[in-house]
Amino acid sequence: MKIMCxxxxxxxxVNVALKAVSNKxxxxxxECVLLEANEKGIILTANDMELGIETVLEGNxxxxxxxxLNAKLFSEIIRKLPDNDVEITTNSNHQAIIICEKSKFTISxxxxxDFPLLPEIERLQSISISQFMLKExxxxxxxxxxxxxxxxxxxxxxxxxxxxxxxxxxxxxxRISIRNIELKDCYENxxxxxxxxxxxxxxxxxxxxxxxxxNIYFTNKHILFEFDSTVVVSRLLExxxxxxxQMLSTDYETKIQINKKEFLNCIDRASLLIRESDKKPIxxxxxxxxxxxxxxxxxxxxxxxxxxxxxxxxxxxxFNPKFLMDALRVIDDEVIDIYLVNPKAPCFIKDASQSxxxxxxxxxxxxxxx
Amino acid sequence: MKIMCxxxxxxxxVNVALKAVSNKxxxxxxECVLLEANEKGIILTANDMELGIETVLEGNxxxxxxxxLNAKLFSEIIRKLPDNDVEITTNSNHQAIIICEKSKFTISxxxxxDFPLLPEIERLQSISISQFMLKExxxxxxxxxxxxxxxxxxxxxxxxxxxxxxxxxxxxxxRISIRNIELKDCYENxxxxxxxxxxxxxxxxxxxxxxxxxNIYFTNKHILFEFDSTVVVSRLLExxxxxxxQMLSTDYETKIQINKKEFLNCIDRASLLIRESDKKPIxxxxxxxxxxxxxxxxxxxxxxxxxxxxxxxxxxxxFNPKFLMDALRVIDDEVIDIYLVNPKAPCFIKDASQSxxxxxxxxxxxxxxx
Numbered sequence: 066m067k068i069m070c071x072x073x074x075x076x077x078x079v080n081v082a083l084k085a086v087s088n089k090x091x092x093x094x095x096e097c098v099l100l101e102a103n104e105k106g107i108i109l110t111a112n113d114m115e116l117g118i119e120t121v122l123e124g125n126x127x128x129x130x131x132x133x134l135n136a137k138l139f140s141e142i143i144r145k146l147p148d149n150d151v152e153i154t155t156n157s158n159h160q161a162i163i164i165c166e167k168s169k170f171t172i173s174x175x176x177x178x179d180f181p182l183l184p185e186i187e188r189l190q191s192i193s194i195s196q197f198m199l200k201e202x203x204x205x206x207x208x209x210x211x212x213x214x215x216x217x218x219x220x221x222x223x224x225x226x227x228x229x230x231x232x233x234x235x236x237x238x239x240r241i242s243i244r245n246i247e248l249k250d251c252y253e254n255x256x257x258x259x260x261x262x263x264x265x266x267x268x269x270x271x272x273x274x275x276x277x278x279x280n281i282y283f284t285n286k287h288i289l290f291e292f293d294s295t296v297v298v299s300r301l302l303e304x305x306x307x308x309x310x311q312m313l314s315t316d317y318e319t320k321i322q323i324n325k326k327e328f329l330n331c332i333d334r335a336s337l338l339i340r341e342s343d344k345k346p347i348x349x350x351x352x353x354x355x356x357x358x359x360x361x362x363x364x365x366x367x368x369x370x371x372x373x374x375x376x377x378x379x380x381x382x383x384f385n386p387k388f389l390m391d392a393l394r395v396i397d398d399e400v401i402d403i404y405l406v407n408p409k410a411p412c413f414i415k416d417a418s419q420s421x422x423x424x425x426x427x428x429x430x431x432x433x434x435x
Numbered sequence: 436m437k438i439m440c441x442x443x444x445x446x447x448x449v450n451v452a453l454k455a456v457s458n459k460x461x462x463x464x465x466e467c468v469l470l471e472a473n474e475k476g477i478i479l480t481a482n483d484m485e486l487g488i489e490t491v492l493e494g495n496x497x498x499x500x501x502x503x504l505n506a507k508l509f510s511e512i513i514r515k516l517p518d519n520d521v522e523i524t525t526n527s528n529h530q531a532i533i534i535c536e537k538s539k540f541t542i543s544x545x546x547x548x549d550f551p552l553l554p555e556i557e558r559l560q561s562i563s564i565s566q567f568m569l570k571e572x573x574x575x576x577x578x579x580x581x582x583x584x585x586x587x588x589x590x591x592x593x594x595x596x597x598x599x600x601x602x603x604x605x606x607x608x609x610r611i612s613i614r615n616i617e618l619k620d621c622y623e624n625x626x627x628x629x630x631x632x633x634x635x636x637x638x639x640x641x642x643x644x645x646x647x648x649x650n651i652y653f654t655n656k657h658i659l660f661e662f663d664s665t666v667v668v669s670r671l672l673e674x675x676x677x678x679x680x681q682m683l684s685t686d687y688e689t690k691i692q693i694n695k696k697e698f699l700n701c702i703d704r705a706s707l708l709i710r711e712s713d714k715k716p717i718x719x720x721x722x723x724x725x726x727x728x729x730x731x732x733x734x735x736x737x738x739x740x741x742x743x744x745x746x747x748x749x750x751x752x753x754f755n756p757k758f759l760m761d762a763l764r765v766i767d768d769e770v771i772d773i774y775l776v777n778p779k780a781p782c783f784i785k786d787a788s789q790s791x792x793x794x795x796x797x798x799x800x801x802x803x804x805x
Contacts, residue, residue, distance in 0.1 A: 138707065138734065145704040160735075168704060172735035334515040334538060337508065364508065365530075365542035 066130025066155045068102050070122055072146050072165065078109045078122045079140040081295055084266040086136040087113035094133060099180040100153070100161075101131035110183065111136060116263050117183040118270075120295040128154075131177030132161055142170055183298050186289045191282045192226060192252050196292060197275040202233045202244045203268040205395040205421065210261040211237035218258055221302040224288075226255040234309060235261070240388050241309055243422040255283050258306050263288075263299035270295065312411070312424065317404035319351060322374035325401045329393040331369045335360040336386040338367055346383035346428045351375060351405075360386075382408045383430035392423040436500025436525045438472050440492055442516050442535065448479045448492045449510040451665055454636040456506040457483035464503060469550040470523070470531075471501035480553065481506060486633050487553040488640075491664040498524075501547025502531055512540055553668050556659045561652045562596060562622050566662060567645040572603045572614045573638040575765040575791065580631040581607035588628055591672040594658075596625040604679060605631070610758050611679055613792040625653050628676050633658075633669035640665065682781070682794065687774035689721060692744035695771045699763040701739045705730040706756040708737055716753035716798045721745060721775075730756075752778045753800035762793040 079098065087095040090113070099110040107122040132155045139161075143151070146165040154162045155174070163170040203222075211219035216238070223234040231246040267290060271279070282289040290297040332347060338360050339345045350357040354375060359368045382405060392414055393401075404413040408427055415422040449468065457465040460483070469480040477492040502525045509531075513521070516535040524532045525544070533540040573592075581589035586608070593604040601616040637660060641649070652659040660667040702717060708730050709715045720727040724745060729738045752775060762784055763771075774783040778797055785792040 141707050142704070145700070145707060147700070167741070168701065168737070168739040170704075170708075170735060170737045172708075330515070330517070331538065334512070334540075337511050337515060338540075338542075365540060367538070367540045369538040371537070 066100075066102050066132060066153070067128040068100075068107050068124055068126050068154075069150055069152050070107060070124030072143065072148050072151050074122050074124060075143050075151055076140075078120045079136070079143055081120045081270045082109040082111040082118050083136055083140055084270055085111035085113050085116045085118040085297075093135075094175055094179050094181070096135055096137070097133035097175060097180065098136040098139060099131060099133050099177055100139075101177060102126040102129045103131075104129075110180070112181050112183055114181065115260065115300055116266060117298040118295065119183060119298075120293075122294075130155055131180075132159060133175040133177055133180045134161055134172065135174070138172060142172070183296075184287060186282060186284055186287050186298060188282045188289070189284070190253060190255060191280050192231070192248060192255075193250070193278050193280050194231065194246070194248065195275050196271045196277040196279055197273050198246060199279050199290075200268050200271045200273045202231075202246060203264045205244050206233050206235045206242040207261060207265055207268070208235075208391045208395070209237050209240050209242040210235045218302055218304050218306055220262075221258040221260045222264060223306045224255070224257050224259055226252050228252070228254075234306070236307060236309065239385070239426050240392070241312065241422075241424040242392070243309075243419075243424075245418075245420050245422075256306070257283055257288060258302040258304070259288055260299060260302055263297070267297055270297075313413075313422065314406075317377065317406055317413075319375065319377040319380045319405040321351060321356065321376075321403050321405075322400055323356065323371060323403065325393055325396060325399060327371050328401075329390060331358055331371060332386045332390050332393070335367050335369070336390070338362045338364045339386065340364070344385070344428070346430045347386040347389070348381065348383045348430050351380045351382075353379070380405055380408070382412070383428050384412075384425060385428055388425045392425065396421065396423075436470075436472050436502060436523070437498040438470075438477050438494055438496050438524075439520055439522050440477060440494030442513065442518050442521050444492050444494060445513050445521055446510075448490045449506070449513055451490045451640045452479040452481040452488050453506055453510055454640055455481035455483050455486045455488040455667075463505075464545055464549055464551070466505055466507070467503035467545060467550065468506040468509060469501060469503050469547055470509075471547060472496040472499045473501075474499075480550070482551050482553055484551065485630065485670055486636060487668040489553060489666045489668075500525055501550075502529060503545040503547055503550045504531055504542065505544070508542060512542070553666075554657060556652060556654055556657050556668060558652045558659070559654070560623060560625060561650055562601070562618060562625075563620070563648050563650050564601065564616070564618065565645050566641045566647040566649050567643050568616060569649050569660075570638050570641045570643045572601075572616060573634045575614050576603050576605045576612040577631060577635055577638070578605075578761045578765065579607050579610050579612040580605045588672055588674050588676060590632075591628040591630045592634060593676045594625070594627050594629055596622050598622070598624075604676070606677060606679065609755070609796050610762070611682065611792075611794040612762070613679070613789075613794075615788075615790050615792075626676070627653055627658060628672040628674070629658055630669060630672055633667070637667055640667075683783075683792065684776075687747065687776055687783075689745065689747040689750045689775040691721060691726065691746075691773050691775075692770055693726065693741060693773065695763055695766060695769060697741050698771075699760060701728055701741060702756045702760050702763070705737050705739070706760070708732045708734045709756065710734070714755070714798070716800045717756040717759070718751065718753045718800050721750045721752075723749070750775055750778070752782070753798050754782075754795060755798055758795045762795065766791065766793075 082098045101108045107124045110119045152164045225232040229248045229251045233244045279292040345362045356373045471478045477494045480489045522534045595602040599618045599621045603614045649662040715732045726743045781794045
């Protein structure tokens with residue numbers, strides 16, 4: 066193989082492919098990226114057997130061929146080269162010779178044929194969405210997946226397409242996050258569960274442009290994202306996702322309107338008094354036009370008052386402050402609506418069109434301490 | 436005690452004092468800052484028994500008094516308060532009540548009288564230097580102190596004043612770093628060894644202005660830095676510092692001039708092929724108008740050529756790449772002079788006026804591998 070590529074193109078490609086390189090593997094070949102020059106162009110491929118990424122680089126092929134190179138070493142070398150053209154050749158000993166200006170690296174690789182192929186995906190069912198929107202919905206839901214491998218389905222997110230609506234759902238047993246997106250076209254119904262790791266890796270390599278499209282293809286076992294000159298393939302999680310509709314009630318006894326930033330900053334301050342191990346709740350006392358937040362721990366106590374608009378009954382209710390903050394941090398609205406029923410029932414933070422819905426379960430607290 | 440202070444003044448003061456708060460202590464009082472309001476003003480003091488910092492805050496005293504508060508908790512609370520006036524009062528239970536806008540924290544502290552006093556320093560001998568210059572000389576020497584507590588004196592830096600010259604020296608057995616500064620005035624001779632930790636903490640709280648002065652006071656056992664509204668007191672290291680003059684020869688067989696950035700970037704790239712455990716040297720081959728750098732490890736090999744100006748003999752010599760990089764990173768000159776004798780003798784990187792001198796010992800290498 067002999068190719069010529071700019072340093073910046075190489076670096077961009079390697080950084081994309083790196084996301085699918087396994088950190089914890091005993092198979093050295095899975096720590097590699099495959100560098101291949103063929104009739105399709107110069108291609109970098111990484112594959113951790115759950116997630117695969119393939120990205121095409123601009124450059125000049127003088128001789129086709131392929132080699133698998135340790136991904137971390139290769140990316141570090143490229144990063145530190147001068148900002149100029151880079152020539153990469155291979156020899157018959159599975160070595161790569163990397164030349165840039167007066168610098169010449171020789172590193173050992175492995176036969177390209179030993180690298181595991183990405184699964185072939187039939188591109189039948191697909192939808193189209195902007196990179197910006199896909200990146201946003203991941204950011205606004207990914208925090209409430211579970212990291213418990215015993216409830217495997219909770220480590221992923223539901224992607225459900227119904228006509229021109231995309232619904233993305235994550236839940237961890239204490240809360241549910243839902244985003245509803247209107248798509249430009251109508252599609253057949255689709256319902257799949259995508260691994261959380263795939264989504265967080267994907268969101269790091271999406272450039273997030275509002276004009277740049279992502280095409281998403283679905284099969285029974287895989288999901289494929291195609292954008293820019295990159296393809297991301299991931300296995301799906303198997304099984305029937307939780308029926309969340311029965312948990313989403315629209316009844317409420319108390320509705321409040323509150324400034325999001327004030328509310329978030331106040332909980333953030335209060336949570337200074339909690340150490341991770343003790344599960345102290347923040348207690349919210351809604352009375353007339355004000356909400357009083359209070360927290361009491363062995364470190365100290367804190368009280369703060371925030372003005373609100375209220376409809377309905379007064380209420381005293383406790384929450385895990387982290388769950389409230391996680392949801393508040395990803396909402397872009399300046400003023401938000403919160404719907405409550407009683408101290409045992411979940412609260413809902415949602416907008417009028419339900420483009421976002423965050424359900425959070427309350428926690429018990431000792432009212433005598435307040 | 437009852438005081439009133441802006442959040443930003445409090446935060447700035449706490450951040451300064453935090454540098455002298457002990458992280459590893461079994462004495463809870465040493466994890467505290469002392470907040471005191473007296474006729475001198477509002478004062479924050481921290482003391483880890485080696486290093487003490489006292490800083491005066493602008494603010495309003497309604498009732499004098501003092502209290503010791505957990506430094507980390509206090510600083511986190513102040514950081515997260517709204518950007519407004521903060522009122523701090525104490526009660527008879529050694530509690531502090533911190534009020535800002537509608538937020539009210541109550542945290543437990545300890546009696547201010549239990550806090551260890553800073554040593555009283557007689558302010559007899561002193562010098563004056565700009566904050567910028569002091570911060571620079573620390574940055575340009577601190578990297579070559581030793582962290583080995585068995586050679587205690589190597590964990591500090593020599594500060595030697597001779598008339599209007601300040602010489603700052605650090606060494607670790609493999610290299611020596613020297614900075615010579617011209618002072619505005621002439622002073623009596625002084626020779627002290629300042630703990631490295633003191634200097635690195637100090638350099639973080641110096642604002643680094645060229646117009647802002649630091650007054651440095653010396654006693655037999657202590658050094659005191661006074662600047663802005665802050666005083667830093669530190670113990671000195673005891674003992675006679677190494678006689679470095681015998682190691683500083685001015686003879687050389689080879690003198691080269693090289694572009695610093697090219698040289699640094701080249702070594703930086705080459706060091707990618709070294710893992711921390713294997714002590715592979717970078718080999719430098721000086722021939723005529725060029726220097727060839729090469730490195731060979733079990734990961735791979737690298738060669739690169741750099742144009743130089745040379746006086747004297749050709750030379751083949753090996754170095755620990757980290758030691759070269761550490762020195763090159765802190766030199767501001769675009770082109771540097773390097774003086775060499777033979778493959779067993781130290782090299783010197785220094786400017787004509789010797790405002791900086793970096794001595795680095797070479798390492799052995801197997802010439803057959805080059």
